[in-house]
Amino acid sequence: MAFQTAAGLALRELASAASLCLLEPVDTVTVTVDDEHLGAVMTDVSSRRGQIVGSEPCDDEPGRSVLVAAVPRLELLDYAIALRSLAHGTGVFRREPRGYETLPDRLAREHLGADAHA
Numbered sequence: 235m236a237f238q239t240a241a242g243l244a245l246r247e248l249a250s251a252a253s254l255c256l257l258e259p260v261d262t263v264t265v266t267v268d269d270e271h272l273g274a275v276m277t278d279v280s281s282r283r284g285q286i287v288g289s290e291p292c293d294d295e296p297g298r299s300v301l302v303a304a305v306p307r308l309e310l311l312d313y314a315i316a317l318r319s320l321a322h323g324t325g326v327f328r329r330e331p332r333g334y335e336t337l338p339d340r341l342a343r344e345h346l347g348a349d350a351h352a
Contacts, residue, residue, distance in 0.1 A: 259331065
């Protein structure tokens with residue numbers, strides 16, 4: 235009985251709120267857009283909690299650039315519509331899974347509900 239109690243206490247301590255974190259999926263997004271819209275697209279990616287990895291001119295299409303960024307998948311739900319608006323219909327993007335990162339505390343609290351951290 236003592237071993238069961240000790241194991242139960244150890245598991246509770248291990249699973250305390252201080253040691254747990256939520257992970258969210260992150261995608262690598264590659265956006266090809268006209269140079270004149272690159273600044274607006276970069277601003278939009280940043281506002282979506284995206285981390286810009288880099289940008290460079292398109293080799294095969296003069297006047298266009300390629301932007302690469304890591305963006306949380308949750309923030310990409312309406313990205314096709316936003317990109318069409320920002321780039322006036324000239325932008326295209328593709329995404330592929332990158333991995334997982336820790337969900338920010340504010341969003342984790344919203345996801346778990348206010349009573350989870352009370």
